Every structure is written in C-alpha cells, then in structure tokens.
Amino acid sequence: MLAETPFHSRTAPLVRAQTWRRWSGHQIASAYDPHPDREYAAVRNAAALFDVSPLKKYLITGRDAARLLDRMVTRDVMKCAVGQVLYTPWCDVHGKVVDDGTVSRLDETTYRLTSAEPNYRWLRMSARGMDVDIQEISDSVGALALQGPLSRAILQEAGADVAALKYFRLTHTKIRNTPVTISRTGYTGDLGFEIWVPRDHGVAVWDALVSVGSRYGIVPAGIWALDIARIEAGLIMLDVDYFSSHHALIEDQKSSPYEINLGWTVNDTKGPFNGQRALREEKRRGPAWNFVGLDVDWPSFEQLHLARGLAPRIPNIAWRASAPIYRGGKQVGYATSGTWSPMLKRYLALGHVHAAHGAPGTELEMEITVEHRRNRAKATVRKLPFFDPPRKKA
Amino acid sequence: MTSQRYDAIIIGGGHNGLVTAAYLAKAGKKTLVLERREILGGAAVTEEVHPGFKFSVFSYVVSLLRPEIIRDLDLPAHGLQILPLESTVTPLDNGGYLAGWADPDETRREYYRHSPHDAEAALRFGHLMHHMAMAVKPILGMIPPDPASLSPGDLKGMLKLGAHFRSLGAEHFHQLYKLMTMSSADYLDEWYEFDALKATKSASGIIGTFLGPRSPGSAYVLLHHYMGEIDGAFRAWGFQKGGTGAISNAIASAARAFGAEIRTNAGVEHVIVRGETATGVVLSNGEELYAPVVVSSLDPRLTFTRLVNPTVLPGELVEGVQRFKFRGSSGKVNLALSGLPDFSCLGGNADLAARALRGAFSISPSMEYLERAYDDAKYGQFSRNPYMDIVIPSMIDPGMAPPGKHVMSIFVQYAPHNITGGWDDAKRDAFGDAVIRTLARFAPNIESLILHKQVLTPADIERITGLTEGNIFQGELALHQLFFLRPVPEWAKYRTPLKGYWQCGAGTHPGGGIMGASGRLAAQAILGKQDAA
Numbered sequence: 032m033l034a035e036t037p038f039h040s041r042t043a044p045l046v047r048a049q050t051w052r053r054w055s056g057h058q059i060a061s062a063y064d065p066h067p068d069r070e071y072a073a074v075r076n077a078a079a080l081f082d083v084s085p086l087k088k089y090l091i092t093g094r095d096a097a098r099l100l101d102r103m104v105t106r107d108v109m110k111c112a113v114g115q116v117l118y119t120p121w122c123d124v125h126g127k128v129v130d131d132g133t134v135s136r137l138d139e140t141t142y143r144l145t146s147a148e149p150n151y152r153w154l155r156m157s158a159r160g161m162d163v164d165i166q167e168i169s170d171s172v173g174a175l176a177l178q179g180p181l182s183r184a185i186l187q188e189a190g191a192d193v194a195a196l197k198y199f200r201l202t203h204t205k206i207r208n209t210p211v212t213i214s215r216t217g218y219t220g221d222l223g224f225e226i227w228v229p230r231d232h233g234v235a236v237w238d239a240l241v242s243v244g245s246r247y248g249i250v251p252a253g254i255w256a257l258d259i260a261r262i263e264a265g266l267i268m269l270d271v272d273y274f275s276s277h278h279a280l281i282e283d284q285k286s287s288p289y290e291i292n293l294g295w296t297v298n299d300t301k302g303p304f305n306g307q308r309a310l311r312e313e314k315r316r317g318p319a320w321n322f323v324g325l326d327v328d329w330p331s332f333e334q335l336h337l338a339r340g341l342a343p344r345i346p347n348i349a350w351r352a353s354a355p356i357y358r359g360g361k362q363v364g365y366a367t368s369g370t371w372s373p374m375l376k377r378y379l380a381l382g383h384v385h386a387a388h389g390a391p392g393t394e395l396e397m398e399i400t401v402e403h404r405r406n407r408a409k410a411t412v413r414k415l416p417f418f419d420p421p422r423k424k425a
Numbered sequence: 426m427t428s429q430r431y432d433a434i435i436i437g438g439g440h441n442g443l444v445t446a447a448y449l450a451k452a453g454k455k456t457l458v459l460e461r462r463e464i465l466g467g468a469a470v471t472e473e474v475h476p477g478f479k480f481s482v483f484s485y486v487v488s489l490l491r492p493e494i495i496r497d498l499d500l501p502a503h504g505l506q507i508l509p510l511e512s513t514v515t516p517l518d519n520g521g522y523l524a525g526w527a528d529p530d531e532t533r534r535e536y537y538r539h540s541p542h543d544a545e546a547a548l549r550f551g552h553l554m555h556h557m558a559m560a561v562k563p564i565l566g567m568i569p570p571d572p573a574s575l576s577p578g579d580l581k582g583m584l585k586l587g588a589h590f591r592s593l594g595a596e597h598f599h600q601l602y603k604l605m606t607m608s609s610a611d612y613l614d615e616w617y618e619f620d621a622l623k624a625t626k627s628a629s630g631i632i633g634t635f636l637g638p639r640s641p642g643s644a645y646v647l648l649h650h651y652m653g654e655i656d657g658a659f660r661a662w663g664f665q666k667g668g669t670g671a672i673s674n675a676i677a678s679a680a681r682a683f684g685a686e687i688r689t690n691a692g693v694e695h696v697i698v699r700g701e702t703a704t705g706v707v708l709s710n711g712e713e714l715y716a717p718v719v720v721s722s723l724d725p726r727l728t729f730t731r732l733v734n735p736t737v738l739p740g741e742l743v744e745g746v747q748r749f750k751f752r753g754s755s756g757k758v759n760l761a762l763s764g765l766p767d768f769s770c771l772g773g774n775a776d777l778a779a780r781a782l783r784g785a786f787s788i789s790p791s792m793e794y795l796e797r798a799y800d801d802a803k804y805g806q807f808s809r810n811p812y813m814d815i816v817i818p819s820m821i822d823p824g825m826a827p828p829g830k831h832v833m834s835i836f837v838q839y840a841p842h843n844i845t846g847g848w849d850d851a852k853r854d855a856f857g858d859a860v861i862r863t864l865a866r867f868a869p870n871i872e873s874l875i876l877h878k879q880v881l882t883p884a885d886i887e888r889i890t891g892l893t894e895g896n897i898f899q900g901e902l903a904l905h906q907l908f909f910l911r912p913v914p915e916w917a918k919y920r921t922p923l924k925g926y927w928q929c930g931a932g933t934h935p936g937g938g939i940m941g942a943s944g945r946l947a948a949q950a951i952l953g954k955q956d957a958a
Contacts, residue, residue, distance in 0.1 A: 032531060056530030149533070152545035167541055277549055280556070282594070 033058040036084035037173035037233030041241075045251055052254060055085040055147075060253035067259065067348060068373070070252035074219050074260045075374050077248030078179035080240060081257055083218075083225065084233075087132075088168045089144045089154060095161035096142050100134050103157050105288055105310070107301040111136045116199045116214050119296050120288050121153075126309030127276035127285035129153065130269060131293070135201055135214060143168075143227075147269040148277075157305070173233035177240060178223030178260070180422055181247040186213065186224060189243045193224065198424040207239045218257060220264020222422040258349040262370045262379055265324055265415030267291055271351045272322070272367045272381055289318035290383070292415060321389025324417055325356070325366055327378035327397055328409035335399065335406045345371040345378060356382055357396040357407055363388045366397055372417065379417050380410065388412070431457045431686075433718040433951070434706055436693045436732065437891075437930070439467020442722030443676040443687075444944030445929040445951075447498050449718075450683035452952050457714065458677075458685060459706065461692035461891070464670070465677050467722075468890050468897060469939050471670025475877035477827045478761040481668035482879070483886065483897065485757075485816060485834040486510060486785075488662040489652060489940035490672065491565065497945075503678035504671055507663035508821045512784030514770070515625045516867040518791065522770035523621045524781065540619040550616050556597050557604060558652045563589055564908065565652070565942050568918050568950055569934045571909040605904060609643040610792055624789040628812055631838060633898045633937060635752040637799030638792060642904045649902055649936070664821050672939060696721075696732045696926060703733075703926035717925050718951055722944070724892060724899035725749050725912035725932040729921070739922055745913030749932075750906060753883030753895030754802060756840035758860045760833040761826070761877035765817070766868035783820045788813035788863060802839030807856045807882075810863050812838045830876070835860060840882055842894040848884035856882060898937025899930050908934055919947040927951055 034057045036042070048065035051058050059082060062070060073079040091099060101108035106119040113136050120131040132146035144150070154165045177185065186193045191213055192204045201214035209232045217223030228236045241249060258268075267273060276285040287310065288297050299311050329343075336343040349370035356364040364384030372379050380397060388395060391414045396407035433449045435442045438460030450456040464470055468483040487507060495505060511527035523539060526532045529548075537544035563586075570582025590598060603612060609630030613623040627638040630647035637643070665672045677687055692709040696719055705715035721728040725746050729735060735743045768786065771778045789795055789812055798808035814836040819826040826832045837860050844852060857880035864871050883895025892899060900906055909917045911934045919927050929947030931937040 032528075034530075034534065053530065056534055149541075149545045149548070151541045152549075155542060278552060280552065 034170075036082050037228075037230040038082045038084065038175070038237050041234060041237045042082055042251065050253070054254070055087065057085040059085060060251075062253040062255045063251050067253065067255035070250055070256035071259050071373060073248065073250035073252060074179050074221060074256060076179065077250065078177055078182045078185055078244060079219075079250050079252035079256060080237075080244065081176040081178065081252050083174045083176045086169070086174055087146045087149055088172050088174070089146075089150065090166040090168050091142045091144060091154070091163060092140055092166075093161075093163035094140065095158075095163045096140055099154070099158050099161050099163050100142055100144065101302060102304050103154070104134060105293075105297045105304065105306070106134070107298045108134055108142075109301065113138060114200050114202065116201055116216055118199070118216075120291075120293050122288065122306030122310065123276045124306055124309070125276070125285075126287050126306035126313055127279075128273060128288055128291065128293070129275050129277055131267070133214075133216060137201070137203075137212070148275055153277075171230050173228050173230050173236075175226045175228070175237065175240070176217050176219075176223060177226065177249075178217045178219040178221050180222055181249075182223050185240060185244045185247050185249060189239050196224075206236050209235050209239070211236060218264075218266055219260035220266065220416055220418055220423060221260065221420060222425070255348045258351075258368075259370045259373070262349055262368055262381060263372050263374060263416065263418040265292070265381065265417060267293075267322065267381070268351075268368065286320070287313050287318060289313055290320040290322060292322040294318070318386055320364070320383050321386050322381070322383055323389050323391075324413035324415045325369075325380040325382050325395065325397060325410040326413045326417075327369075327380060328411065329378065331409035332378060332399065335401050335408055339402045339404075341402065347371075354380070354382075355398045356384055356410070357398070358388050358393075363395065374418055377417075381415075384412070429714050431455050431714065431716040433457070433720060434459065434714055434716040435720045435722060435929070436696075436706065437461075437467060437722035438465040438673070438677070438687060438689065439722055439930070440469045440673050440676055440939055440941055441930050441944035441947075442467070442720070443673060443680055444494060444498075444941040445720055445722065445948045446685045446687070447676060447680035447683055448945060448948030449951065450680055450685035451497070452948075454718075456680070456685040457716070458680070458687040459691040459693050459708070459714075460687070460689045463689050465687065465689060466670045466673030468886075468892060469669040469673045471668030474759065474879050475761040478830070478832050478877065479668055479825045480759045480832055480879065481665075481670065481818065481834060482759065482881070483757060483890065484669045484939055485664075485818070485836065486662050487665050487669065487672060487939045489938040489942075491940060491942050491945065493566065494941045494945055498676065498679040500675045500679060503682070504667075504675040506666040506671075508666055510662050510664045510784060510816065510821065512781060513625065513787050514768070514781045514784060515621050515787045515789055516768060516770035517621050520770060522768075523619070523625065525625075526780075536619070536622065539622065540617070543617045543619045543622055546616050553597075553600055554648070554651045556593070557601055557648055560590070560593050560597060560601055561648065561652060565935045565940070566946075568946055569908040569911075571914070571917070604644045604648050606641065607644045608639050608641050609647045610638040610796075612644040612647070620791045621789070624792045624795055625787045627792065627795065628787060628789045628814070631795065631799070631812070632814075632836070633755060633896065634901045634903060635750070635754045635802070635839075635841070636903070637803075638795050645904055645907075646902050649938070664816070664818055666822050667824065668818065668822075669939060676941070693732065695734075698733055698737055698923060698926075701737070701922070702924040718927065719925060720927040720929050720947065720951070722928075722930040724751070724896075724930055725928070726751065726893040727891060728928050728930070728932070733923065733926070737923065742913060742916055742922060745916075749912050750901045750903065751842070751894035751896040752901060753842035753886060753892070753897070754840065755836060755838040755897060756807070756856060756883060757881040757886070758835040758837060758857060759879040759881075760835070760875055762831040762833055762874040763876055764829070764874050765831060766833070766864075766874065767870045768868045770867060782817055784816075786813075786815040786867075788815070788867065798839055802841045805841060805843065805845035807840045807844060807852075807859065808838070809859055811840070811860065813860065813863065815864070835864070842883035842887070842896075848882045853880050853882050853885070856880060899932035902936050907936060911936065919943075919950040
C-alpha cells in the first residue's frame with residue numbers, strides 16, 4: 032500500500048484517468064488529465080500546482096547545524112544567509128554523488144535539507160561529535176510547487192508577502208490565515224515558488240491557492256508535465272539521469288558532481304567536506320564524463336521515419352530510458368531522458384558523453400527505433416539549460 | 426538372487442541424489458536410484474499425515490534451488506511451481522509487531538516506525554548482501570579448489586576465484602571478510618539498532634547449526650540464506666505447490682524422462698567393495714546390483730562408516746568423518762488446524778491478518794531471546810522459549826488442506842540431538858508442549874484449532890530420514906566444514922578413496938537447503954565435466 036500525501040483528499044478526485052505513479056512510496060498523480068499537455072502549458076503560460084510532498088525533508092538545528100551541512104555538501108553552507116536556499120549535491124568520500132537537494136536556512140541555527148532519497152542515516156553518521164539535532168519532517172510537512180509566470184500574482188492575492196522574494200530565497204509568511212514558508216525555488220526553470228506547510232494545514236493552503244488561482248488559470252499538474260519542464264530546464268533527476276553512489280551496484284554507475292553538470296556547486300576551497308580530496312583531484316585531472324543537452328536534428332529524425340513510409344512520431348510524454356549516443360560509428364555515451372519541447376519546438380534529450388565529445392556544438396548521433404529497427408538521428412550538443420526565461424530570476 | 430548391471434547406482438532418493446541421477450541419465454548413463462523409504466525426497470517430502478492435510482514434513486520452503494538445475498532439467502515441465510512467500514512478521518514483546526513486506530517502500534515505512542535509521546540502513550544492507558551473494562555465487566557452481574594443493578585443477582580453480590575476488594573491489598572484499606569471521610549478532614550490530622529487527626535477521630544465521638547468534642561464524646550462515654535466488658532475484662523465498670515433496674517428484678520425473686530407473690522400498694545394506702574399488706550394492710533383501718559408479722547421497726557419516734566397512738578407508742578420513750560436526754539443533758512441529766490462528770500482535774485488523782498469514786511469522790522478539798534459547802541447548806535441554814519460523818502453506822496453496830482448514834509448519838530451534846538423557850516420548854511431548862505454549866503467547870487461540878499435531882525431534886528426523894543426529898544440512902554449515910573442507914580435506918570433491926565410489930549429498934560442497942548444487946557438481950565430477958583434480 033502506498034502512502035498518501037497531505038493533499039490526497041484534494042488531488043484524488045481530480046485524477047480523472049487514474050494515472051497514478053509511485054514516488055518515494057507515495058501515491059502521486061502522473062497527470063490529472065489523460066495527457067499532460069494542458070498541465071505543461073500552465074507551467075509556461077499561467078501557473079501549475081504540483082504536489083511535491085514525497086520529497087524527503089530534515090530539520091537540522093543546534094550550534095553545529097551549519098558545520099554539519101557544510102561538512103556534508105559541496106557548497107559553502109557557512110556563507111548561507113538567513114533566508115537563503117542553496118541547491119547542492121553531496122558526495123561520498125570518493126567524491127561520488129550520493130544525492131542532491133536544497134539546504135534552506137530558516138533562522139540563525141535552523142536549517143532544512145530536502146532530498147530525493149532518505150538521508151537520515153547519512154546525516155546522523157556525519158553528525159558524530161557535533162552539537163546538533165536532526166529531525167525528519169518528511170511526513171509532517173507538506174510541500175506544493177506553484178510554478179509559472181503567474182505564480183507570484185496568485186500568491187500575492189492569496190495574502191503571501193512574496194513581492195520582494197528573490198530567486199533562491201525564502202520567507203515565512205501566510206496564505207490566507209495559514210502560516211507557511213515559501214521559497215522561490217522549483218524544478219521547472221521558470222518563475223516559481225515552493226510552499227512548505229504543516230501537514231494538517233495542507234488542505235487549507237491548497238484550497239486557497241486553487242480558489243484564488245482559478246482567475247489566473249491555475250492548473251493542478253502531475254509528474255509528466257514536471258518532467259517535460261525539468262528537461263527543458265536541464266535539471267537532473269536521481270535514479271534517472273544518475274544514480275546515488277549508495278545504490279550503485281558497480282563503479283560505472285557512480286558520478287561525480289563534475290560529471291553531472293554540477294561542477295559549479297563544488298567549492299573546493301571551503302573547509303573540509305565529504306569527497307573534497309577526490310574532487311580536487313578530479314578538477315585538476317578533468318572529469319571523464321560530461322552531462323550535456325542534446326538537440327535531436329529534426330530533418331534527420333523525420334527522414335528516418337519517411338524512409339519507412341511514416342510521418343515522424345514524437346513521444347507524447349518525456350521518456351526515461353537509456354539511448355546510446357554515437358560519434359563516427361562509435362558509442363561515446365548515452366542519453367538518459369528526453370522529451371519533445373512544446374515550448375522550443377525541438378526534440379531534446381539529456382545524456383552522458385565522454386569528455387572529449389562534450390563541447391557545445393559537437394555533432395553526435397542518438398539511437399532511435401523506428402518501426403522495430405534501430406537507427407541513428409543526428410543530435411547536437413547544447414549547453415544547459417535549453418530554456419531559461421528572464422522571469423525565472425527577475 | 427538376480428544381478429543387474431547399471432552404469433551408475435545412486436544410494437538415496439533425496440533431492441540431491443535425484444539431481445545426480447537426472448544429470449547422469451541425461452548424459453546417457455544407465456542410472457538407478459535406490460530409496461529406502463516408500464516415498465522419494467529424503468528431507469524434501471510431502472506426506473498426508475492427517476487425512477486431507479498435506480505436510481512438507483521436514484524442509485518447507487525453497488529458494489536455494491540452483492537456476493541452472495531448473496533450466497538443465499526443465500523442472501517447470503515436470504511440476505516445479507514456486508509460489509511467492511512474501512512477508513515476515515515478528516510479534517514483539519510489547520504486543521506490537523515488526524513486518525517485512527514484499528514491497529520495498531512498504532517495508533521501509535514499516536521499519537521506519539521502529540527506527541528511521543534502520544529503515545535506511547536496510548536499503549544499503551540489501552545492496553551489500555546482493556553483492557555478497559554475487560561474490561559467493563560462483564563458488565556454488567564450482568567444485569571447490571583446495572588452496573593447499575598444487576594440482577593443475579586446483580590452481581586453475583584458485584586463479585579463477587582469485588580473479589573473481591579481486592573484481593569485488595576493496596569495500597566488498599572487506600565486507601565479505603567480516604561475514605566470514607563475525608557472529609551474526611556482531612555483524613548486524615554494525616548495521617541496525619532495533620533489537621527485534623536484528624534478532625529476526627540473525628535468525629537466518631543460526632538455522633540448522635549449533636551456534637547462537639553471538640557465536641563467531643554465524644554471519645556466514647546468514648549469507649548462505651541470502652543467496653536464495655528465484656528467477657535471478659536474490660533473497661527470494663518461495664513455497665512449492667504441493668509442498669517440498671513436489672520438488673523431489675519434479676526432479677524424479679525429469680530423471681525418469683532422461684531414462685533413469687528409480688526404486689522405492691529399496692534400502693541399501695552395503696556397498697560392494699572389491700579391493701579398493703566399489704562395484705555395486707547389496708539391498709536389504711539380499712539383491713545385488715552392479716555398476717562401475719556408486720554414488721552415496723547420504724551424509725558423510727553414513728557414506729563412510731555404514732555403507733562401507735571403514736576398515737577399507739584411510740584412517741585419517743574415518744577420523745575426519747568422526748569429527749565432522751552434525752549436532753542436529755532443530756525440530757519441527759506440523760499442525761493440522763480447523764481455522765486460522767489469531768496473532769494478537771495484528772490487533773484484530775482483518776486486512777493486515779489476511780496479508781500477514783500468507784507469509785512467515787518469526788518468533789524472534791529480541792536478541793536476548795535467541796541467545797537464551799541457545800543457552801538451554803548448550804546445556805543439553807531444548808529451548809523453553811524457542812526460535813520458531815512459522816508458515817501456513819495452505820494460505821498460499823489451498824490444495825494443502827481441506828477448504829477453510831489449514832496446515833501450519835513450525836521450524837523450531839533449539840532442540841539438541843544430544844539432549845541430556847536422550848530423547849524419549851515424554852521429552853518429545855514436553856518439547857511439543859513448549860512449542861505450543863510459546864506460540865500461544867502470540868496466538869492465544871492456537872490450541873483450540875489443533876486437529877492433529879506432529880512433533881519431530883532431531884531423533885525422529887534421524888530415525889525417519891536417516892540424517893545423522895537429525896542435522897538438516899547433513900552436517901553443520903560452519904566455516905570449518907565448508908568449501909574444500911566439506912566433508913573432510915582432500916575428499917571434498919565428491920570422490921572417495923574407493924575407486925567408483927562417489928558422494929553427492931548436502932554433506933559435500935556447497936551444503937544444505939533444497940539447492941541441488943552438490944548433486945549437480947557430483948554428476949559433473951563423475952562425468953569429468955569439471956576438473957575434479
């Protein structure tokens with residue numbers, strides 16, 4: 032039996048096609064409509080409301096809270112201001128990524144860590160000898176993501192004071208009369224916010240947002256829509272684009288931050304942290320792999336279909352699979368997820384290629400199967416993100 | 426008396442003997458299996474002990490049966506059908522329960538109730554055990570090389586193993602080393618904090634051995650049980666439709682399809698030895714049968730000291746076999762029930778009960794409970810409060826009992842073979858009562874449901890199956906009795922000092938459980954397919 036999120040009583044009646052999926056042991060909508068078009072459109076056009084409660088959440092308090100997190104993650108937590116949010120991966124001692132998530136400084140000595148996977152044990156192991164209290168709040172705190180160009184307007188009308196809230200900052204405010212924490216964060220690469228609310232008040236917040244939002248075209252949206260948006264935004268997903276070093280069965284399944292396009296998060300001059308030595312060495316040597324955007328050439332894609340007497344058919348939801356990437360007849364990598372971008376009108380993929388083939392503009396080929404036959408379509412390496420509207424940070 | 430000639434005669438129709446027979450017959454050998462009892466299967470038998478109620482009398486679950494045997498003998502075509510046994514529920518002393526379910530998310534949430542730390546540790550522990558099972562798995566499929574030997578076959582085997590272990594990587598090698606040396610309690614202490622979880626997991630480390638969870642070496646037995654593999658997935662335990670006897674029958678059917686002849690009610694009196702060569706067998710009725718290959722699937726004690734006159738064997742071998750530790754430590758109680766037990770830990774929740782009763786119940790509320798159960802055995806008594814592994818096969822396979830009625834299989838440890846004063850009817854009754862009394866603490870209505878009770882002490886197991894001292898693995902699965910030391914150094918490759926006389930039972934590498942591995946490897950050694958050096 033799967034667990035229900037704090038918003039289940041509101042989301043369940045809306046899932047018209049019974050398209051549920053599993054996320055961290057929770058039941059969550061893939062889409063509310065039978066297909067995600069309208070939900071995706073809301074992300075880029077109005078506002079989409081996602082239930083992201085299955086995220087793991089930990090409250091870390093005490094004198095050494097910052098020190099613990101700084102020792103664990105690759106970014107400099109000692110410089111994290113009150114009200115600031117850091118997106119960061121964390122690594123094992125070999126510099127291989129364990130998980131990625133956000134560190135939010137809620138007040139002087141209180142931090143919240145979010146992650147894809149359970150990290151309680153890892154936090155506890157890292158906290159030996161420190162004056163710190165670790166509390167898991169995954170079930171007691173619900174989370175909603177309100178994403179899209181009109182998300183700010185909806186929150187403001189619902190009474191939340193977010194007018195001055197900057198990108199990757201958070202504020203403690205209210206929606207109608209319910210105290211919430213709102214961070215300007217998300218997984219869509221658009222203007223957007225995440226709302227953190229105690230479980231028992233979740234439904235009140237959902238109702239307020241939907242009632243206010245109805246005049247702004249708010250649309251409850253599921254994972255399929257989120258997946259399209261996050262690929263456009265070039266945001267990686269654990270267990271899809273990379274694997275936790277804790278779950279990897281073989282070395283080849285592990286990645287360093289440099290190998291998954293998160294080199295920018297590694298502050299190798301700060302105080303000691305997990306994997307620092309290995310990461311310094313890797314930075315000096317250069318990573319073996321690059322994580323890149325792939326822009327699949329439409330004429331080439333179309334031609335492979337025409338050759339079989341077919342019109343090109345694009346996937347109607349994002350795929351999560353492994354597609355070999357070639358250069359000059361040799362496999363040089365593999366794509367891990369892909370989607371048709373309704374916004375950019377391009378067929379996009381994310382993938383790993385050997386570092387020699389990772390420069391933007393490099394011409395590669397991606398395997399696609401047309402009518403039971405394997406073919407290769409041209410694909411060009413692009414810098415991520417594919418889609419990066421100014422409103423995201425404005 | 427008639428005399429007949431065969432290419433190979435297998436003594437004992439247990440699952441390993443049948444596997445050897447099937448492989449030899451498949452290779453074109455005129456093969457005969459001789460079983461003393463009226464039914465095949467040895468310790469893997471299904472019997473209707475009470476009218477309408479079928480019991481897997483001894484061995485009751487399956488997981489270790491080698492996939493290559495299933496493929497080679499096409500066992501599904503001969504009746505192999507393994508049904509999932511999906512959960513384990515441990516009733517706790519505080520009236521609650523700890524469950525492991527088929528769904529990993531659900532199991533995680535359940536562990537989380539007791540310890541957030543352990544819920545996460547279990548994920549990593551599972552991955553590690555997967556690696557460890559992968560590490561050991563190749564050893565199950567090879568004739569164990571002797572590291573002290575310089576023969577080409579042994580060197581080749583050691584090189585193969587060496588390369589394999591190097592490929593494990595340092596971290597996994599270190600973990601394997603720990604598993605080989607530690608007690609299951611100490612090893613699990615490194616991973617978990619919730620006592621009942623540790624106790625339940627450590628129970629796998631004591632089954633069939635005269636060890637307590639704090640005895641060094643028990644961690645390896647833990648791993649042995651993690652190697653269970655169904656459809657390529659490690660750590661999957663299942664229940665054979667029709668009971669474990671149906672597995673034996675499936676193997677027998679495959680053997681017959683390859684041309685093997687199988688006789689029941691055909692006990693072997695002794696092996697015929699001419700000089701230093703075995704040439705055949707004499708049955709209890711005096712019938713003589715001849716073959717250049719005689720294979721004993723019996724345990725080492727019977728193979729070397731009863732079937733042949735030990736005086737024809739080297740003294741060191743006989744001495745080694747005398748020292749080989751059997752020490753049966755477990756008993757079995759089989760119940761015919763008029764209805765389902767009501768485990769109070771499930772709190773009257775009918776949905777929960779319906780799911781839980783399709784799985785196992787582990788009576789292992791704490792580490793101390795298990796260790797105290799061992800203490801009783803150490804000093805020559807059966808455990809007053811024993812560890813028990815309980816399944817209700819009729820919940821999974823309705824054909825095991827009349828509609829609405831049930832059979833319950835209770836594996837009980839410890840019940841030492843060498844109980845002070847020896848086993849007798851009074852002690853058997855007292856043992857059965859202790860089991861029911863313990864069970865009634867957790868399922869108070871159990872006594873009112875019992876239609877029939879079959880209590881098997883190690884002495885009974887020995888009397889019925891022939892297993893020396895009632896050891897279910899044909900000898901303890903302790904590190905000093907495994908690999909190239911099973912059953913004795915120098916004779917760990919299915920051969921014996923007598924030409925033409927071979928061994929194929931669980932007393933040889935890689936050991937017990939319904940695995941069939943030793944039966945297959947013995948056949949390969951006999952056929953010269955693997956270098957038996």
